[in-house]
Amino acid sequence: MRPVVQDQIINIIAKEAILEPAQVRPEMTLEELGLDSLGLVEMIFAIEEAFDISVPFNANEPSQSEFDISSVGSIVRAVERMILGQSGAEPALA
Amino acid sequence: MRRVVITGAGTVNALAHDVPGTMAAMAEGRSAIGPLAFPDVERLTIRIGAQVRGFDPLAHFEPAKLALYDPFTQYALVSARQAMAQAGLAEFADPTRWGVILGTAGGGNSTVNDAFRAVFAEEKNRVHPFTVPRLMNNAATSHVSMEFGLMGPSFSVATACASSNHAIGLAFQMIRAGMAEGMLAGGSEAMLNFGGLKAWEGLRVMSKDGCRPFSATRNGMVQGEGGAVFVLEDYDHARARGAEILSEIKGFAMSSDASDIVTPSVEGAARAIAGALADARLAPEQVGYINAHGTATAANDRTECAAVRRAFGPAADQLMMSSTKAMHGHCIGGTGAVELIACLMALRAGVIAPTIGYDAPDPDCDLDVVPNTAREVRVESVLSNAFAFGGLNAVLALGRV
Numbered sequence: 355m356r357p358v359v360q361d362q363i364i365n366i367i368a369k370e371a372i373l374e375p376a377q378v379r380p381e382m383t384l385e386e387l388g389l390d391s392l393g394l395v396e397m398i399f400a401i402e403e404a405f406d407i408s409v410p411f412n413a414n415e416p417s418q419s420e421f422d423i424s425s426v427g428s429i430v431r432a433v434e435r436m437i438l439g440q441s442g443a444e445p446a447l448a
Numbered sequence: 449m450r451r452v453v454i455t456g457a458g459t460v461n462a463l464a465h466d467v468p469g470t471m472a473a474m475a476e477g478r479s480a481i482g483p484l485a486f487p488d489v490e491r492l493t494i495r496i497g498a499q500v501r502g503f504d505p506l507a508h509f510e511p512a513k514l515a516l517y518d519p520f521t522q523y524a525l526v527s528a529r530q531a532m533a534q535a536g537l538a539e540f541a542d543p544t545r546w547g548v549i550l551g552t553a554g555g556g557n558s559t560v561n562d563a564f565r566a567v568f569a570e571e572k573n574r575v576h577p578f579t580v581p582r583l584m585n586n587a588a589t590s591h592v593s594m595e596f597g598l599m600g601p602s603f604s605v606a607t608a609c610a611s612s613n614h615a616i617g618l619a620f621q622m623i624r625a626g627m628a629e630g631m632l633a634g635g636s637e638a639m640l641n642f643g644g645l646k647a648w649e650g651l652r653v654m655s656k657d658g659c660r661p662f663s664a665t666r667n668g669m670v671q672g673e674g675g676a677v678f679v680l681e682d683y684d685h686a687r688a689r690g691a692e693i694l695s696e697i698k699g700f701a702m703s704s705d706a707s708d709i710v711t712p713s714v715e716g717a718a719r720a721i722a723g724a725l726a727d728a729r730l731a732p733e734q735v736g737y738i739n740a741h742g743t744a745t746a747a748n749d750r751t752e753c754a755a756v757r758r759a760f761g762p763a764a765d766q767l768m769m770s771s772t773k774a775m776h777g778h779c780i781g782g783t784g785a786v787e788l789i790a791c792l793m794a795l796r797a798g799v800i801a802p803t804i805g806y807d808a809p810d811p812d813c814d815l816d817v818v819p820n821t822a823r824e825v826r827v828e829s830v831l832s833n834a835f836a837f838g839g840l841n842a843v844l845a846l847g848r849v
Contacts, residue, residue, distance in 0.1 A: 392710060395652050408493075413652040414668045414746040 359405075359437065360430045366400045367426060380427035387426075394423065401429075407436045451683035452623045453849060454792070455691040456537070458530025460523040460636075461674030461776045461786050462498035466530055470776075470786070471793045474801040475822045479775050481659060481670050487565075488642040494654040497640050498672030498777025516578050517591065518556035519638035520675070523782070524588035525595060527677035528632055532596060535679040535691060537630075540597070547600035547628055548592045549619045550677070551611025551635030553781035554644060555604075556583030561643040588636055592677070600628050609741070611635050612676075612784030613834035613842035617700035619680050620844075629682050634785035636675025645671065651710070653745050659778075661742035661771035661803050662749050662817040664810040669743045672777020676785035693849045695795045698829065699728025705839025712748055712835050717755035720841035724831060725759065728845035732763035735845075736827025737794045739787045740817075741835045742771020742803065743778055750812040752833065757815075768825065770818040774805040784834040784842070791830045795848050798826045 360380070368375040371387040378387065384394060391413055398409050398421075409432075411419045422428040459466065462480035463473035473480070480498040489495055500523070505514055508526050517525065528548075540546050559582040563575040581587060586604040593602045601622060605615045612635030619633035639645070648654055648671060655668035686693055701723025705716030725732060741752055749771075757764045772790045779786050790801040799822055806819035829847045836842075 390711075395650075398652070399650065411652055412655075412667055414655070414666065418667075 359434055362404055363401065363430050363433060364426065366404060367397055370397045370400070378426060380425065380430065382426050384423060401433060405433060405437055407433070409436070449624050450626060452620050452680055452697045453683050453686050454678050454694045454697065455681050455686050456531035456533070456535030456679030457676065457694060457789065457792060458527035458534070459674065459676035459786060459789060460500060460503060460526050461676070461779060462500050462672050463776050465503060465526070467789055470789050471797070474772055474775060474790055474793060475799050477775070477802045477804045477820060477822055479804055480672070481774070481777055484640060484645070486641055491642070492645055492649060494645060494649050494656055496656070496658070496670055497645070498670065499640050500674050516581055518559045518582045518587060520552055520554070520556060520636045521588040521591050523636040523638065523675040524550055524634070524677060525591055527634060527636070527675055528592045528595065531632065531677045531679045535681070537679065542629065543597050544599045545629040546598045546631065547602040548589050548598050548632045549603060549605060549615040550589045550592065550633065551605045551607070551615035551781045551784070552585055552588060552637055553606055553608045553611055554637060554639045555585035556587060557639045557644045558641050559583040561641040564643060592632055596632070598632065606781065607840045607842070608836035608838055609778070609780055609783060610834035610836035610840050610842040611781035613832065613844055614702065616678065616680070616784065616788065617702065617842055617844055620697045620700050623680055623682050629685055631680045632677055633680055634675060634677035635782040637780040637782040638673045639780060640671060640673045655744065658805055659744045659774040660805040660807065661740070661744040661774055662753070662810060662813040663806045664808040666744040666746065666749060669745055669773070669778045672773070672779045674776065674779050674786060675782035676789060678785070678788065694792055696847050696849045697844060698730065698847045699724045699845035701727050701843055703841045705841070707839055710837050712751040713839060714751050714754045714758060716839055717752060717833070717835050717841050718758040720843040721755060721759035721831065721833065724843035724845045728829070728847070730829050730845060732760040733766065735767055735829050735831055736825065737800055737830040738767060738769040739790045739830065739832045740769045740771040741833045742773055744771070744773065748835065752835065753813045753815050764815060768800050768816050768818050768823065770801055770803040772801050774803060784832060788832055788844070791832050791846050794827050794830050795846060798824055800825055
Protein backbone atom coordinates (compact mmCIF):
# COMPACT_ATOMS: atom_id res chain seq x y z
CA MET A 355 0.00 0.00 0.00
CA ARG A 356 2.73 2.41 1.00
CA PRO A 357 4.32 3.19 -2.36
CA VAL A 358 0.90 3.79 -3.91
CA VAL A 359 -0.22 6.15 -1.14
CA GLN A 360 3.13 7.93 -1.16
CA ASP A 361 3.08 8.34 -4.94
CA GLN A 362 -0.45 9.68 -4.89
CA ILE A 363 0.33 12.19 -2.15
CA ILE A 364 3.52 13.30 -3.85
CA ASN A 365 1.55 13.85 -7.04
CA ILE A 366 -0.98 15.98 -5.13
CA ILE A 367 1.73 18.01 -3.39
CA ALA A 368 3.69 18.46 -6.60
CA LYS A 369 0.61 19.81 -8.33
CA GLU A 370 -0.02 22.34 -5.53
CA ALA A 371 3.64 23.35 -5.43
CA ILE A 372 3.88 23.52 -9.23
CA LEU A 373 6.79 21.05 -9.28
CA GLU A 374 7.51 17.77 -11.00
CA PRO A 375 6.74 14.76 -8.73
CA ALA A 376 10.40 13.72 -9.00
CA GLN A 377 11.38 16.99 -7.28
CA VAL A 378 9.29 16.19 -4.16
CA ARG A 379 11.18 14.11 -1.60
CA PRO A 380 9.78 12.65 1.67
CA GLU A 381 12.07 14.69 3.94
CA MET A 382 11.02 18.03 2.43
CA THR A 383 8.95 20.50 4.47
CA LEU A 384 6.02 22.46 3.05
CA GLU A 385 8.08 25.64 3.41
CA GLU A 386 10.82 24.13 1.27
CA LEU A 387 8.18 23.27 -1.31
CA GLY A 388 6.93 26.85 -1.24
CA LEU A 389 3.39 25.95 -0.16
CA ASP A 390 1.54 28.84 1.52
CA SER A 391 -1.51 28.55 3.79
CA LEU A 392 -3.97 28.46 0.89
CA GLY A 393 -1.89 25.83 -0.92
CA LEU A 394 -1.87 23.77 2.27
CA VAL A 395 -5.67 23.91 2.62
CA GLU A 396 -6.05 22.94 -1.05
CA MET A 397 -3.60 20.07 -0.62
CA ILE A 398 -5.55 18.71 2.36
CA PHE A 399 -8.78 18.97 0.37
CA ALA A 400 -7.22 17.05 -2.52
CA ILE A 401 -5.98 14.34 -0.14
CA GLU A 402 -9.45 14.04 1.42
CA GLU A 403 -11.00 13.64 -2.00
CA ALA A 404 -8.39 11.15 -3.23
CA PHE A 405 -8.57 8.83 -0.20
CA ASP A 406 -12.17 9.48 0.92
CA ILE A 407 -11.05 10.51 4.38
CA SER A 408 -11.75 13.58 6.56
CA VAL A 409 -8.59 15.25 7.83
CA PRO A 410 -8.83 17.05 11.18
CA PHE A 411 -6.94 20.26 10.48
CA ASN A 412 -7.46 23.82 11.76
CA ALA A 413 -5.30 26.44 10.03
CA ASN A 414 -5.27 28.46 13.26
CA GLU A 415 -3.34 25.83 15.16
CA PRO A 416 -1.49 23.66 12.62
CA SER A 417 1.01 22.39 15.20
CA GLN A 418 -1.77 21.11 17.48
CA SER A 419 -3.50 19.19 14.73
CA GLU A 420 -3.50 15.39 14.90
CA PHE A 421 -2.50 15.63 11.26
CA ASP A 422 1.29 16.06 11.19
CA ILE A 423 2.30 18.33 8.31
CA SER A 424 5.95 18.77 9.28
CA SER A 425 7.19 16.98 6.15
CA VAL A 426 6.00 15.15 3.06
CA GLY A 427 6.84 11.86 4.78
CA SER A 428 4.84 12.76 7.92
CA ILE A 429 1.83 13.57 5.77
CA VAL A 430 2.14 10.21 4.01
CA ARG A 431 2.28 8.39 7.38
CA ALA A 432 -0.70 10.34 8.74
CA VAL A 433 -2.78 9.48 5.69
CA GLU A 434 -1.77 5.82 5.90
CA ARG A 435 -2.88 5.70 9.55
CA MET A 436 -6.20 7.25 8.62
CA ILE A 437 -6.80 4.82 5.80
CA LEU A 438 -6.15 1.99 8.24
CA GLY A 439 -8.51 3.69 10.71
CA GLN A 440 -5.87 3.70 13.44
CA SER A 441 -6.16 7.27 14.65
CA GLY A 442 -7.12 10.79 13.88
CA ALA A 443 -9.63 10.05 11.16
CA GLU A 444 -13.13 11.37 11.37
CA PRO A 445 -15.74 9.32 9.56
CA ALA A 446 -15.68 10.26 5.91
CA LEU A 447 -18.90 11.79 4.67
CA ALA A 448 -20.50 9.82 1.94
CA MET B 449 -17.24 70.54 5.11
CA ARG B 450 -20.43 69.44 6.80
CA ARG B 451 -20.42 67.51 10.04
CA VAL B 452 -22.20 64.14 10.09
CA VAL B 453 -24.07 62.71 13.08
CA ILE B 454 -25.96 59.54 13.93
CA THR B 455 -29.54 60.16 15.04
CA GLY B 456 -31.03 56.67 14.94
CA ALA B 457 -29.89 53.07 15.40
CA GLY B 458 -31.53 49.69 14.98
CA THR B 459 -30.41 46.08 15.00
CA VAL B 460 -31.39 42.43 14.84
CA ASN B 461 -28.62 40.08 15.94
CA ALA B 462 -28.15 36.96 18.04
CA LEU B 463 -27.85 38.95 21.28
CA ALA B 464 -31.13 40.86 20.89
CA HIS B 465 -33.56 42.21 18.34
CA ASP B 466 -33.03 45.85 19.27
CA VAL B 467 -30.30 48.28 20.34
CA PRO B 468 -31.09 48.50 24.10
CA GLY B 469 -31.12 44.70 24.40
CA THR B 470 -27.87 44.41 22.45
CA MET B 471 -26.15 47.03 24.62
CA ALA B 472 -27.40 45.30 27.78
CA ALA B 473 -26.01 41.95 26.57
CA MET B 474 -22.68 43.57 25.63
CA ALA B 475 -22.45 45.26 29.04
CA GLU B 476 -23.16 41.92 30.76
CA GLY B 477 -20.63 40.12 28.58
CA ARG B 478 -23.21 37.59 27.44
CA SER B 479 -22.51 35.22 24.56
CA ALA B 480 -25.12 34.23 22.01
CA ILE B 481 -22.91 31.47 20.59
CA GLY B 482 -24.39 28.00 20.90
CA PRO B 483 -25.29 24.85 18.98
CA LEU B 484 -26.56 25.58 15.48
CA ALA B 485 -30.02 24.37 14.50
CA PHE B 486 -30.88 23.97 10.81
CA PRO B 487 -31.33 21.09 8.33
CA ASP B 488 -28.25 18.87 7.80
CA VAL B 489 -26.24 20.49 10.63
CA GLU B 490 -25.12 16.96 11.57
CA ARG B 491 -23.16 16.85 8.29
CA LEU B 492 -21.01 19.81 9.39
CA THR B 493 -17.74 19.68 11.30
CA ILE B 494 -18.42 23.19 12.68
CA ARG B 495 -21.69 23.08 14.62
CA ILE B 496 -21.63 26.28 16.69
CA GLY B 497 -22.65 29.82 15.81
CA ALA B 498 -24.57 32.88 16.96
CA GLN B 499 -28.00 32.37 15.40
CA VAL B 500 -30.83 34.90 15.55
CA ARG B 501 -33.48 33.11 17.60
CA GLY B 502 -37.11 33.88 18.36
CA PHE B 503 -37.42 36.20 15.36
CA ASP B 504 -40.90 35.79 13.89
CA PRO B 505 -40.96 37.33 10.40
CA LEU B 506 -44.77 37.34 10.35
CA ALA B 507 -44.76 39.63 13.37
CA HIS B 508 -42.98 42.20 11.17
CA PHE B 509 -44.11 41.62 7.58
CA GLU B 510 -47.24 40.82 5.57
CA PRO B 511 -47.06 37.34 4.01
CA ALA B 512 -47.19 38.72 0.45
CA LYS B 513 -44.16 40.96 1.08
CA LEU B 514 -42.34 38.34 3.08
CA ALA B 515 -42.14 36.19 -0.05
CA LEU B 516 -39.68 38.80 -1.36
CA TYR B 517 -37.52 39.06 1.77
CA ASP B 518 -34.55 36.80 2.38
CA PRO B 519 -33.53 36.89 6.09
CA PHE B 520 -30.72 39.37 5.31
CA THR B 521 -33.38 41.76 3.97
CA GLN B 522 -35.65 41.11 6.95
CA TYR B 523 -32.87 41.99 9.40
CA ALA B 524 -32.07 45.17 7.46
CA LEU B 525 -35.70 46.28 7.27
CA VAL B 526 -36.45 45.71 10.96
CA SER B 527 -33.19 47.49 11.88
CA ALA B 528 -34.03 50.40 9.58
CA ARG B 529 -37.50 50.76 11.12
CA GLN B 530 -36.02 50.98 14.60
CA ALA B 531 -33.43 53.52 13.44
CA MET B 532 -36.03 55.68 11.67
CA ALA B 533 -38.34 55.55 14.71
CA GLN B 534 -35.53 56.67 17.00
CA ALA B 535 -34.51 59.44 14.62
CA GLY B 536 -38.13 60.62 14.56
CA LEU B 537 -38.10 61.03 10.80
CA ALA B 538 -41.60 60.54 9.43
CA GLU B 539 -41.17 62.35 6.13
CA PHE B 540 -38.51 64.18 4.19
CA ALA B 541 -38.65 67.71 2.79
CA ASP B 542 -36.71 66.44 -0.23
CA PRO B 543 -36.53 62.62 -0.42
CA THR B 544 -34.13 62.83 -3.38
CA ARG B 545 -31.53 64.08 -0.88
CA TRP B 546 -31.79 60.87 1.19
CA GLY B 547 -30.44 57.43 0.22
CA VAL B 548 -29.40 54.02 1.52
CA ILE B 549 -26.04 52.21 1.53
CA LEU B 550 -25.97 48.74 3.05
CA GLY B 551 -23.22 46.15 3.21
CA THR B 552 -23.56 42.41 2.77
CA ALA B 553 -21.15 39.70 1.71
CA GLY B 554 -23.44 36.79 0.96
CA GLY B 555 -26.67 38.64 0.14
CA GLY B 556 -29.56 36.20 -0.05
CA ASN B 557 -27.39 33.21 0.82
CA SER B 558 -30.29 31.37 2.51
CA THR B 559 -32.36 31.78 -0.65
CA VAL B 560 -29.52 30.35 -2.73
CA ASN B 561 -29.20 27.44 -0.31
CA ASP B 562 -32.95 26.73 -0.45
CA ALA B 563 -33.02 26.86 -4.26
CA PHE B 564 -29.98 24.59 -4.62
CA ARG B 565 -31.50 22.15 -2.15
CA ALA B 566 -34.70 22.07 -4.18
CA VAL B 567 -33.07 21.42 -7.56
CA PHE B 568 -30.08 19.31 -6.54
CA ALA B 569 -31.11 17.40 -3.41
CA GLU B 570 -34.87 17.17 -3.87
CA GLU B 571 -34.56 16.94 -7.66
CA LYS B 572 -37.32 19.46 -8.23
CA ASN B 573 -37.37 21.19 -11.56
CA ARG B 574 -38.50 24.58 -10.36
CA VAL B 575 -37.52 27.08 -7.70
CA HIS B 576 -39.54 29.87 -6.11
CA PRO B 577 -40.32 32.55 -8.72
CA PHE B 578 -38.81 35.27 -6.52
CA THR B 579 -35.47 33.53 -6.09
CA VAL B 580 -33.56 36.21 -8.00
CA PRO B 581 -35.08 39.32 -6.36
CA ARG B 582 -34.61 37.65 -2.96
CA LEU B 583 -30.97 36.64 -3.44
CA MET B 584 -29.54 39.74 -5.13
CA ASN B 585 -27.10 41.61 -2.92
CA ASN B 586 -28.95 44.90 -3.35
CA ALA B 587 -32.33 43.47 -2.24
CA ALA B 588 -32.02 44.82 1.31
CA THR B 589 -30.97 48.28 0.10
CA SER B 590 -33.83 48.43 -2.39
CA HIS B 591 -36.49 47.33 0.09
CA VAL B 592 -35.29 49.88 2.67
CA SER B 593 -35.41 52.62 0.03
CA MET B 594 -38.95 51.57 -0.95
CA GLU B 595 -40.24 51.31 2.61
CA PHE B 596 -39.14 54.84 3.49
CA GLY B 597 -39.34 56.48 0.07
CA LEU B 598 -35.64 57.33 -0.07
CA MET B 599 -34.91 58.49 -3.63
CA GLY B 600 -31.28 59.61 -3.47
CA PRO B 601 -28.02 57.71 -4.00
CA SER B 602 -28.54 54.08 -2.97
CA PHE B 603 -26.49 50.93 -3.49
CA SER B 604 -25.02 47.89 -1.79
CA VAL B 605 -21.42 47.26 -0.88
CA ALA B 606 -19.78 43.83 -0.86
CA THR B 607 -16.34 43.89 0.73
CA ALA B 608 -16.68 40.70 2.78
CA CYS B 609 -16.12 41.39 6.49
CA ALA B 610 -15.62 45.13 5.91
CA SER B 611 -18.87 45.65 3.95
CA SER B 612 -20.74 47.51 6.69
CA ASN B 613 -17.84 49.80 7.52
CA HIS B 614 -17.41 50.65 3.86
CA ALA B 615 -21.17 51.31 3.60
CA ILE B 616 -21.26 53.58 6.66
CA GLY B 617 -18.05 55.32 5.61
CA LEU B 618 -19.33 56.05 2.11
CA ALA B 619 -22.64 57.38 3.47
CA PHE B 620 -20.63 59.60 5.82
CA GLN B 621 -18.53 60.93 2.94
CA MET B 622 -21.61 61.66 0.82
CA ILE B 623 -23.26 63.72 3.53
CA ARG B 624 -20.00 65.47 4.40
CA ALA B 625 -19.52 66.39 0.73
CA GLY B 626 -23.08 67.68 0.41
CA MET B 627 -24.26 64.94 -1.97
CA ALA B 628 -27.01 63.96 0.48
CA GLU B 629 -28.76 65.49 3.45
CA GLY B 630 -29.00 62.14 5.22
CA MET B 631 -28.48 58.45 4.61
CA LEU B 632 -29.50 55.13 6.07
CA ALA B 633 -26.38 53.00 6.34
CA GLY B 634 -25.25 49.73 7.85
CA GLY B 635 -25.43 46.13 6.73
CA SER B 636 -26.75 42.64 7.32
CA GLU B 637 -25.87 38.99 6.76
CA ALA B 638 -27.64 35.64 7.02
CA MET B 639 -25.28 32.83 6.02
CA LEU B 640 -26.01 30.37 8.83
CA ASN B 641 -27.35 27.53 6.74
CA PHE B 642 -25.87 24.22 5.60
CA GLY B 643 -24.41 25.48 2.32
CA GLY B 644 -23.12 28.73 3.80
CA LEU B 645 -21.33 27.05 6.71
CA LYS B 646 -20.04 24.17 4.56
CA ALA B 647 -18.23 26.72 2.41
CA TRP B 648 -16.64 28.39 5.45
CA GLU B 649 -15.70 25.03 6.92
CA GLY B 650 -13.60 24.28 3.84
CA LEU B 651 -11.26 27.17 4.58
CA ARG B 652 -10.40 25.64 7.97
CA VAL B 653 -10.40 28.93 9.86
CA MET B 654 -13.49 28.22 11.99
CA SER B 655 -13.42 27.13 15.64
CA LYS B 656 -15.30 24.01 16.72
CA ASP B 657 -15.46 25.05 20.35
CA GLY B 658 -15.70 28.82 20.80
CA CYS B 659 -14.62 32.36 19.92
CA ARG B 660 -11.72 33.61 22.07
CA PRO B 661 -10.35 36.82 20.48
CA PHE B 662 -6.79 37.86 21.42
CA SER B 663 -6.50 34.88 23.77
CA ALA B 664 -3.52 32.52 23.37
CA THR B 665 -6.05 29.65 23.22
CA ARG B 666 -7.97 31.11 20.26
CA ASN B 667 -8.46 28.68 17.41
CA GLY B 668 -10.68 30.40 14.89
CA MET B 669 -13.77 32.40 14.16
CA VAL B 670 -17.39 31.62 15.01
CA GLN B 671 -20.00 32.91 12.63
CA GLY B 672 -23.02 34.99 13.59
CA GLU B 673 -25.86 36.59 11.66
CA GLY B 674 -27.98 39.71 11.76
CA GLY B 675 -27.35 43.35 11.02
CA ALA B 676 -27.73 46.95 12.05
CA VAL B 677 -28.81 50.16 10.33
CA PHE B 678 -28.14 53.78 11.35
CA VAL B 679 -29.61 57.13 10.38
CA LEU B 680 -26.75 59.43 9.37
CA GLU B 681 -27.59 63.07 9.03
CA ASP B 682 -26.08 66.45 8.35
CA TYR B 683 -25.38 68.00 11.78
CA ASP B 684 -27.16 71.28 11.01
CA HIS B 685 -30.20 69.41 9.70
CA ALA B 686 -30.36 67.29 12.82
CA ARG B 687 -30.00 70.34 15.08
CA ALA B 688 -32.61 72.30 13.15
CA ARG B 689 -35.23 69.64 13.67
CA GLY B 690 -34.28 69.07 17.30
CA ALA B 691 -33.14 65.47 16.85
CA GLU B 692 -31.29 63.67 19.59
CA ILE B 693 -27.68 63.17 18.43
CA LEU B 694 -26.24 59.77 19.35
CA SER B 695 -22.70 60.54 18.22
CA GLU B 696 -20.68 62.15 15.46
CA ILE B 697 -18.86 60.31 12.70
CA LYS B 698 -15.62 62.22 12.57
CA GLY B 699 -13.55 60.33 10.04
CA PHE B 700 -13.19 57.36 7.76
CA ALA B 701 -10.39 55.72 5.83
CA MET B 702 -10.04 52.78 3.48
CA SER B 703 -7.02 50.92 2.25
CA SER B 704 -6.18 47.86 0.19
CA ASP B 705 -3.36 45.47 1.13
CA ALA B 706 -2.89 44.49 -2.52
CA SER B 707 -1.12 41.37 -1.30
CA ASP B 708 -3.13 38.25 -0.41
CA ILE B 709 -6.71 37.02 -0.78
CA VAL B 710 -7.02 35.74 2.82
CA THR B 711 -3.92 36.67 4.85
CA PRO B 712 -4.13 40.12 6.48
CA SER B 713 -1.33 42.68 6.34
CA VAL B 714 -0.04 44.85 9.18
CA GLU B 715 0.88 47.61 6.78
CA GLY B 716 -2.52 47.80 5.07
CA ALA B 717 -4.47 47.71 8.34
CA ALA B 718 -2.17 50.32 9.92
CA ARG B 719 -2.67 52.65 6.94
CA ALA B 720 -6.46 52.47 7.33
CA ILE B 721 -6.22 53.13 11.10
CA ALA B 722 -3.81 56.04 10.66
CA GLY B 723 -5.95 57.34 7.79
CA ALA B 724 -9.08 57.39 9.93
CA LEU B 725 -7.24 59.28 12.69
CA ALA B 726 -5.96 61.83 10.16
CA ASP B 727 -9.37 62.22 8.50
CA ALA B 728 -10.96 62.83 11.92
CA ARG B 729 -8.07 65.13 12.93
CA LEU B 730 -7.54 63.05 16.02
CA ALA B 731 -4.22 62.50 17.77
CA PRO B 732 -3.68 58.90 18.90
CA GLU B 733 -3.87 60.03 22.55
CA GLN B 734 -7.44 61.24 22.03
CA VAL B 735 -8.81 57.77 21.20
CA GLY B 736 -10.02 55.88 24.25
CA TYR B 737 -11.46 52.77 22.66
CA ILE B 738 -11.20 50.67 19.51
CA ASN B 739 -13.83 48.13 18.58
CA ALA B 740 -11.48 45.58 17.06
CA HIS B 741 -12.06 43.42 14.04
CA GLY B 742 -10.90 40.67 16.44
CA THR B 743 -12.03 37.55 14.60
CA ALA B 744 -10.15 35.14 16.92
CA THR B 745 -8.17 33.67 14.04
CA ALA B 746 -4.46 33.26 14.67
CA ALA B 747 -3.59 35.65 11.86
CA ASN B 748 -6.10 38.48 12.32
CA ASP B 749 -5.63 39.12 16.00
CA ARG B 750 -1.84 39.15 15.83
CA THR B 751 -1.85 41.37 12.74
CA GLU B 752 -4.46 43.75 14.15
CA CYS B 753 -2.54 44.32 17.39
CA ALA B 754 0.65 44.99 15.45
CA ALA B 755 -1.23 47.40 13.15
CA VAL B 756 -2.66 49.32 16.12
CA ARG B 757 0.81 49.56 17.65
CA ARG B 758 2.22 50.82 14.36
CA ALA B 759 -0.50 53.47 13.92
CA PHE B 760 -0.72 54.56 17.58
CA GLY B 761 2.89 54.30 18.72
CA PRO B 762 3.27 54.65 22.52
CA ALA B 763 -0.42 55.70 22.80
CA ALA B 764 -1.38 52.06 22.08
CA ASP B 765 -0.63 51.27 25.72
CA GLN B 766 -3.21 53.80 26.91
CA LEU B 767 -6.22 52.64 24.91
CA MET B 768 -8.77 49.88 25.33
CA MET B 769 -9.53 47.56 22.42
CA SER B 770 -12.14 44.81 22.58
CA SER B 771 -13.67 42.37 20.15
CA THR B 772 -17.40 41.86 20.65
CA LYS B 773 -17.45 38.93 18.20
CA ALA B 774 -17.24 36.43 21.07
CA MET B 775 -20.75 37.67 21.97
CA HIS B 776 -22.60 38.18 18.65
CA GLY B 777 -20.36 36.05 16.44
CA HIS B 778 -18.75 37.23 13.22
CA CYS B 779 -21.67 38.68 11.28
CA ILE B 780 -19.48 38.96 8.14
CA GLY B 781 -20.93 41.73 5.91
CA GLY B 782 -23.14 42.96 8.76
CA THR B 783 -20.52 42.82 11.46
CA GLY B 784 -19.22 46.40 11.36
CA ALA B 785 -22.77 47.70 11.75
CA VAL B 786 -23.52 45.46 14.76
CA GLU B 787 -20.18 46.45 16.26
CA LEU B 788 -20.89 50.16 15.85
CA ILE B 789 -23.46 49.63 18.64
CA ALA B 790 -20.55 48.88 21.02
CA CYS B 791 -18.99 52.19 19.90
CA LEU B 792 -22.23 54.08 20.60
CA MET B 793 -22.42 52.44 24.03
CA ALA B 794 -18.84 53.51 24.78
CA LEU B 795 -19.47 57.11 23.72
CA ARG B 796 -23.00 57.52 25.14
CA ALA B 797 -23.00 55.41 28.31
CA GLY B 798 -19.27 55.21 29.04
CA VAL B 799 -19.49 51.42 29.06
CA ILE B 800 -16.71 49.55 27.25
CA ALA B 801 -17.87 46.16 25.97
CA PRO B 802 -15.52 43.34 27.00
CA THR B 803 -13.66 40.70 25.00
CA ILE B 804 -15.28 37.61 26.49
CA GLY B 805 -13.88 34.09 26.27
CA TYR B 806 -10.45 35.45 27.15
CA ASP B 807 -8.55 32.83 29.15
CA ALA B 808 -4.81 33.18 28.43
CA PRO B 809 -2.64 36.14 27.41
CA ASP B 810 -0.88 36.06 24.04
CA PRO B 811 2.38 38.06 23.90
CA ASP B 812 1.54 38.91 20.26
CA CYS B 813 -1.72 40.58 21.44
CA ASP B 814 -0.44 42.62 24.36
CA LEU B 815 -2.94 45.49 24.28
CA ASP B 816 -5.64 46.15 26.91
CA VAL B 817 -8.35 43.96 25.37
CA VAL B 818 -10.84 44.56 28.23
CA PRO B 819 -10.90 40.86 29.13
CA ASN B 820 -14.21 39.25 30.08
CA THR B 821 -15.78 42.13 32.07
CA ALA B 822 -17.17 45.43 30.81
CA ARG B 823 -15.60 48.60 32.14
CA GLU B 824 -17.04 52.02 32.93
CA VAL B 825 -14.79 54.65 31.38
CA ARG B 826 -15.72 57.95 29.79
CA VAL B 827 -14.22 58.13 26.30
CA GLU B 828 -14.30 61.06 23.86
CA SER B 829 -13.35 59.31 20.63
CA VAL B 830 -13.42 55.74 19.36
CA LEU B 831 -12.47 53.75 16.26
CA SER B 832 -14.14 50.75 14.67
CA ASN B 833 -11.87 48.43 12.65
CA ALA B 834 -12.90 46.13 9.82
CA PHE B 835 -10.43 44.14 7.73
CA ALA B 836 -11.85 41.99 4.95
CA PHE B 837 -10.69 38.88 3.17
CA GLY B 838 -9.14 40.22 0.03
CA GLY B 839 -7.19 42.82 2.01
CA LEU B 840 -9.81 45.58 1.95
CA ASN B 841 -9.71 47.63 5.14
CA ALA B 842 -12.20 50.20 6.46
CA VAL B 843 -11.90 52.12 9.73
CA LEU B 844 -14.44 54.57 11.17
CA ALA B 845 -13.71 57.28 13.76
CA LEU B 846 -16.52 58.49 16.01
CA GLY B 847 -16.76 61.07 18.76
CA ARG B 848 -19.07 62.42 21.45
CA VAL B 849 -21.18 65.43 20.62
